[in-house]
Amino acid sequence: MSVKETLAQLVAIDSVSSQSNVEIVDYLAQHSEAIGFQVKRFPYADDKGVEKVNLIAIAGTEFSGEPSVELALVGHTDTVPYDPNWAEALSLTRREGKLYGRGACDTKAFIAATLSAVKLIDWKNLRRPLALVFTADEEIGLIGAKRLAKARAIHPRYAIVGEPTSLHPMRAGKGYCLAEITIKGREAHSAYPALGSSAVFGAARLIAAIEELAKTLETEQHAAFDPAFTTLNVGLVKGGTAKNVVAGECRFTLEWRPIPGQDPKHLLNLLDEAIEAEKKRDPEFVCEVDAARADEGFETPPSSRLVTMLEELTGQHSGTVAFGTEAAQMTQLGAEAVVLGPGDIRVAHRTGEFVPVEELERCVGILQESIRALCL
Ligand SMILES: [Zn+2]
Numbered sequence: 001m002s003v004k005e006t007l008a009q010l011v012a013i014d015s016v017s018s019q020s021n022v023e024i025v026d027y028l029a030q031h032s033e034a035i036g037f038q039v040k041r042f043p044y045a046d047d048k049g050v051e052k053v054n055l056i057a058i059a060g061t062e063f064s065g066e067p068s069v070e071l072a073l074v075g076h077t078d079t080v081p082y083d084p085n086w087a088e089a090l091s092l093t094r095r096e097g098k099l100y101g102r103g104a105c106d107t108k109a110f111i112a113a114t115l116s117a118v119k120l121i122d123w124k125n126l127r128r129p130l131a132l133v134f135t136a137d138e139e140i141g142l143i144g145a146k147r148l149a150k151a152r153a154i155h156p157r158y159a160i161v162g163e164p165t166s167l168h169p170m171r172a173g174k175g176y177c178l179a180e181i182t183i184k185g186r187e188a189h190s191a192y193p194a195l196g197s198s199a200v201f202g203a204a205r206l207i208a209a210i211e212e213l214a215k216t217l218e219t220e221q222h223a224a225f226d227p228a229f230t231t232l233n234v235g236l237v238k239g240g241t242a243k244n245v246v247a248g249e250c251r252f253t254l255e256w257r258p259i260p261g262q263d264p265k266h267l268l269n270l271l272d273e274a275i276e277a278e279k280k281r282d283p284e285f286v287c288e289v290d291a292a293r294a295d296e297g298f299e300t301p302p303s304s305r306l307v308t309m310l311e312e313l314t315g316q317h318s319g320t321v322a323f324g325t326e327a328a329q330m331t332q333l334g335a336e337a338v339v340l341g342p343g344d345i346r347v348a349h350r351t352g353e354f355v356p357v358e359e360l361e362r363c364v365g366i367l368q369e370s371i372r373a374l375c376l
Contacts, residue, residue, distance in 0.1 A: 003364050004099065004357065007112035008092040011101035017078040017140045018050075024077045025053040028134050031115055032057035036123050037132065044136075044147060052136035054144045056154055060129035060375070070128035071374045072156035072335065073118075073367065074326055075111040076138030076145075079103035086351045098354040105343025107138075109355040110162025110363065113342065117367035121376070128375045131156060138326060141293060145329035152333065158306040158374060159330035160367070164343035167359055167366065169310035169318045171338050172224050172299035174257040176324035177264045177291075179271075181206070183239075184286040187248035196246035197284045200239045203250035206287065207234055209274040210254065216270060222259040224299075224320045232256040232267065257322065260297030268294070295324055298331040306336050309373055313366045314340070321345075340366070 015024045029039045037057035046052050055077075061067050082089040082102040092101040099109075114132060121130075131154055135144035148154065183203040188196025210232065217230040232254065239250025254271070258264045268291055278285045300307055307318050318338070323345060327337035342359035 003112050003116040003360055004092075006115050007099060007104065007108055007355075007360065010108040010112055011092045011103055012090050014090055015078050015103065016081050017137055018081065020051045021077045021136045022051055022053055025055045025134065028055055028077070028111070029057070032132060035115075035118055038063060042148065042151065042153060046137060046143070052144065054136055054148050054153070055134040056148075057132040058129060059123065060126045066152045066155045067131070068129065068155045068157070069131040070157050071371065072131040072133050072154065072159040072330065073114045073162065074133040074135065074159055074330060075107050075114060075162040076135045076326065077111070078137055078139050079106065079108070080139050080349045083351050094357070097357050099357060099360065100352060100354040102353060105164045105353050105355040106345070106348035107162050107164070107341060109164070109343050109360050110341035113360060113363035113367055114162070116364045117371060120368060121371060125376045130371060130375045135326060142295060142324065142326055142329060145326035149329040149332045155333060156330060156335040159327070159335035159337040160306070160310075160370065161325050161327045161330060161337055161339045162341040163321070163325050163339050164341050164345045164348050164355075165321065165339055166344050167314050167340060167342055167362060168316050169307060169314055169338045169340045170321045171302060171304070171307045171318040172260050173297050173321040173323070173325055173327055173339065174225065174230070174259055175264050175297040175328065176293060176295045177256045177258060177267070178293040179254045179268065180290045180292060181252055181254055182288045182290070183250045184288070185246065185248050185250070186284075187241075188246040190244040190246055193246055196248075198246050199250040200247040202278070202282070202285050202287070203237065203239060203252060206274060206278055207237075207252065209278070210234060210271065213267065213270050213274065217267065220259070220262060222261065225259060225322070228259075230256055230258045230262060230267065258297055260299035262297075264294040264296045296328055298328040298337055300331070300336045300338060304336045306338050309370065310338055310340060310366070313369050
């Protein structure tokens with residue numbers, strides 16, 4: 001079966017994050033076992049009670065304790081939702097050298113390339129263990145990978161994390177953090193503001209303080225990134241009930257993307273200081289912070305063997321990514337990680353997602369060469 005046929009079969013299995021990924025995991029387990037891997041499922045129920053499974057396939061070692069492998073190839077099995085009117089979503093379609101379908105680029109192309117690459121390995125020559133790691137729920141917060149990291153399910157020395165980078169090796173990435181902040185006030189008739197306490201004015205003062213924190217964050221720089229510092233955004237503000245009512249509540253979101261090496265909670269600590277300052281100024285100021293996500297970034301040194309090898313194989317200097325990936329969890333598991341995969345992240349997640357055939361096929365070769373160099 002060609003890599004395109006494998007990709008067509010993977011795209012045909014609907015694996016949107018909201019539903020179970022058992023079908024695609026069964027497919028991957030079957031194919032991995034047929035090639036000669038031992039597989040292990042890591043099932044769990046998601047927060048809606050839907051069955052999800054992380055799958056690890058290994059060759060050259062056993063599943064006991066925390067298996068050490070030389071190289072892990074990592075791809076997530078879930079996709080973002082698709083428009084039901086997009087006829088090609090589950091039916092891979094080729095046009096002008098591109099393959100269209102949901103997940104065609106993010107990230108089933110990498111998974112198809114992985115299966116094609118390992119098929120051609122002569123296992124007799126395997127000298128160091130190899131793992132395939134297929135995760136669930138990446139698109140809704142790296143949940144599957146976080147579970148594997150927490151369980152210490154595997155210990156890879158090197159990991160290639162398959163996200164669309166147009167086959168450009170990415171050796172570092174920013175983290176992703178999110179908090180929802182609620183300011184509580186007291187409602188009153190707007191003709192008598194002294195009888196109430198405006199949550200909107202309170203939120204406005206705190207948001208102004210957060211804008212100053214953005215400048216503080218700019219003082220810590222990481223030259224490999226552009227912008228070179230942790231950025232933040234207040235993307236949503238919602239407050240009040242009517243124009244003539246002193247607002248009783250105001251909520252806003254605070255999102256930030258920490259540079260690797262910086263504690264993802266660094267901004268939360270600065271925020272706490274700003275809240276304390278506001279409380280001193282106004283004893284009635286009441287504020288709740290719900291820190292929903294604090295995912296750190298990752299960085300692999302440019303001198304890492306994996307980085308230099310992938311630079312050589314792709315003919316491209318390593319770069320950095322601004323979006324969150326499972327490379328952070330692989331790093332937590334002890335790996336030197338690089339993000340690399342066919343397709344462009346800018347076309348992922350949209351109707352008309354595609355992967356160029358040429359990149360898909362080239363990825364098979366890059367993965368074969370990587371296995372050969374590290375495991376054979
Ligand atoms: Zn992805």
